[in-house]
Amino acid sequence: MDILITGLILGGTYALIALGLNLQYGVSRIMNLANGEMLVIGAFAAFTLFTVGQVSPLLTIFLVAPLAYVLNWLIYRIMLRPLVKRAKNRGMLEVDAILTTFGLSFVMVGLMIWAFGGDYFSYSYLARPITVFGDNYGLNRVVAFVCAAILCAALFLWLNVSRAGMAIRAVAVSPENARLVGIDVPKLSARAFALGGAVTAVGGAVISTFLTLDASTGVMFTMKALIIVIMGGVGDVRGTILAALVLGVGETFVASVIDPGLTLVAAYALFILILLFRPQGFFGRKPT
Amino acid sequence: MKTQDWKNLGWSAALLVVAALLPLTNDGYLISLGVSIAMYTVLATSWALFSGPTHYISLATAAFFGIGTYVMGSGIEHLPYWVLLPIAGLIGGVIAALVGLATLRLSGVYFVIFTLGLAEMTRQAVTWYQNQTGHKGTYVLTELTDPDIYWQLLGLAALVFLLGWAIGRSKLGFALRIIGDDEDVARHVGINTALSKIALFVVSGATAAIVGAMIAPRYIYIEPATAFTPMLSFQVVIMALLGGTGRLWGPLVGVIPFTLLWEAISSSFPNQTTLLLGLSFLAIVYLLPGGFVGLYDRLRGRAKKRSAMA
Numbered sequence: 001m002d003i004l005i006t007g008l009i010l011g012g013t014y015a016l017i018a019l020g021l022n023l024q025y026g027v028s029r030i031m032n033l034a035n036g037e038m039l040v041i042g043a044f045a046a047f048t049l050f051t052v053g054q055v056s057p058l059l060t061i062f063l064v065a066p067l068a069y070v071l072n073w074l075i076y077r078i079m080l081r082p083l084v085k086r087a088k089n090r091g092m093l094e095v096d097a098i099l100t101t102f103g104l105s106f107v108m109v110g111l112m113i114w115a116f117g118g119d120y121f122s123y124s125y126l127a128r129p130i131t132v133f134g135d136n137y138g139l140n141r142v143v144a145f146v147c148a149a150i151l152c153a154a155l156f157l158w159l160n161v162s163r164a165g166m167a168i169r170a171v172a173v174s175p176e177n178a179r180l181v182g183i184d185v186p187k188l189s190a191r192a193f194a195l196g197g198a199v200t201a202v203g204g205a206v207i208s209t210f211l212t213l214d215a216s217t218g219v220m221f222t223m224k225a226l227i228i229v230i231m232g233g234v235g236d237v238r239g240t241i242l243a244a245l246v247l248g249v250g251e252t253f254v255a256s257v258i259d260p261g262l263t264l265v266a267a268y269a270l271f272i273l274i275l276l277f278r279p280q281g282f283f284g285r286k287p288t
Numbered sequence: 289m290k291t292q293d294w295k296n297l298g299w300s301a302a303l304l305v306v307a308a309l310l311p312l313t314n315d316g317y318l319i320s321l322g323v324s325i326a327m328y329t330v331l332a333t334s335w336a337l338f339s340g341p342t343h344y345i346s347l348a349t350a351a352f353f354g355i356g357t358y359v360m361g362s363g364i365e366h367l368p369y370w371v372l373l374p375i376a377g378l379i380g381g382v383i384a385a386l387v388g389l390a391t392l393r394l395s396g397v398y399f400v401i402f403t404l405g406l407a408e409m410t411r412q413a414v415t416w417y418q419n420q421t422g423h424k425g426t427y428v429l430t431e432l433t434d435p436d437i438y439w440q441l442l443g444l445a446a447l448v449f450l451l452g453w454a455i456g457r458s459k460l461g462f463a464l465r466i467i468g469d470d471e472d473v474a475r476h477v478g479i480n481t482a483l484s485k486i487a488l489f490v491v492s493g494a495t496a497a498i499v500g501a502m503i504a505p506r507y508i509y510i511e512p513a514t515a516f517t518p519m520l521s522f523q524v525v526i527m528a529l530l531g532g533t534g535r536l537w538g539p540l541v542g543v544i545p546f547t548l549l550w551e552a553i554s555s556s557f558p559n560q561t562t563l564l565l566g567l568s569f570l571a572i573v574y575l576l577p578g579g580f581v582g583l584y585d586r587l588r589g590r591a592k593k594r595s596a597m598a
Contacts, residue, residue, distance in 0.1 A: 100570060103566045104566065109562050113559065230398065262413070
């Protein structure tokens with residue numbers, strides 16, 4: 001029970017990060033390997049504002065989200081759009097995008113090490129116990145989970161109910177046909193990429209309340225987010241959330257029963273199972 | 289073989305002999321630089337054998353390299369050095385085959401993601417195993433000196449080049465080029481795409497493992513953090529792409545300037561290596577797509593056009 005709840009709480013924050021990546025990959029078709037760095041930037045912002053001005057991380061979110069949106073929009077327009085135009089097919093774009101976002105992730109890590117140093121950073125926010133079903137958990141974890149759950153639900157509703165959300169889903173399904181019904185695909189791709197980045201950065205601010213991070217931890221989160229997106233299925237919000245929870249529980253199980261140093265091994269075990277048995281994702285249908 | 293082939297072979301052999309003379313300078317710094325260049329040449333060339341034609345970016349070099357290092361580290365007390373090299377290659381090859389079987393049947397993205405974390409995952413597993421058995425690292429004590437390692441790596445490089453040349457002329461090489469151009473077409477003309485990709489991935493995995501085993505005596509003391517450095521995978525990718533993967537000699541042209549440059553960078557800006565590595569990635573994508581080989585081909589194409597006009 002203890003493992004299950006801790007795992008679900010961790011999985012909830014993973015879901016937020018993975019949703020950001022899924023928006024970027026599913027809609028803009030950019031496999032963004034600098035996603036984890038965006039998370040660390042969000043976490044850094046929360047950390048700095050908290051230690052300098054005692055600003056609650058939950059308020060920082062409202063600052064991080066628009067800034068990350070603009071930053072990611074610029075990244076897409078300036079760096080990635082030329083690649084989309086240059087690519088002759090989806091495979092070429094994938095290779096170019098992977099290399100570019102890799103470069104970008106290294107540049108971001110380098111800049112953060114330069115600016116903040118390579119030390120671990122953490123701060124103490126709402127670090128008092130709270131009792132859930134008879135066991136004690138950190139209040140910060142529970143708050144982070146609730147926060148992530150609200151954001152996931154809002155995103156899910158927005159994608160499924162609003163007109164803009166529908167347009168985004170249309171591009172995710174088929175960029176060629178979306179153009180035919182009057183959707184401005186390049187504009188929407190840029191927006192989806194920016195939105196994805198903003199969601200991930202918010203996830204970073206939330207996760208920084210209970211995890212210790214350093215400038216180069218981003219790649220670990222990128223890995224996990226990628227595994228979640230593939231487990232859940234590209235462009236599938238429900239699948240992503242389910243996959244994130246599965247990964248959170250699986251990791252917590254391995255960490256508490258076998259060894260805390262084996263979390264990535266646990267993620268890989270899940271990844272291999274999915275690749276072997278359901279490469280199209282939890283809710284995906286086999287391509288015909 | 290045509291006369292052109294004989295000529296190329298002759299030139300390559302001559303270059304190899306010149307390269308093999310390097311340890312005669314007796315300059316420790318030059319020799320250690322030579323070891324780095326030879327090591328990266330083997331790694332980048334064998335990487336390009338697979339990733340060049342197929343466009344599948346493998347980030348698993350560090351994992352195979354580390355596995356090779358550990359085979360040498362854990363076996364050196366029980367078996368002779370020369371037996372361990374092929375064993376390292378065999379284990380590396382088998383693991384590459386397993387990874388390939390799981391991921392290469394699917395689209396390229398799965399493969400990239402899987403290889404991205406492979407080194408880190410293997411490191412975690414090895415660390416865990418060592419903690420369970422209660423020892424931290426292993427010693428590799430041999431009589432081998434830097435020049436010995438250098439010559440071995442040169443020999444391996446020659447082998448990889450010969451193998452690459454043979455694959456390029458074989459049915460398998462042809463099949464891979466078709467897969468790289470259009471995988472659907474390849475499948476429709478009856479190529480077993482998964483098998484061809486796995487075969488080449490096994491070659492590059494086994495080679496990286498042998499390189500790791502050869503380098504192990506240089507480390508003397510091996511621990512997971514030194515054997516599995518994720519940076520190695522990225523450096524190999526950059527070097528190969530800088531040179532260009534379209535030709536067999538492409539990676540070599542990238543390895544030499546990059547190794548020298550990197551040597552200079554890491555001694556004068558040790559804290560900015562990550563940033564500079566990132567910038568070189570971006571520079572290659574935006575300024576030099578296709579690498580030096582691509583540039584050479586474009587310039588030659590332009591020259592040809594001009595002479596045709598005149």
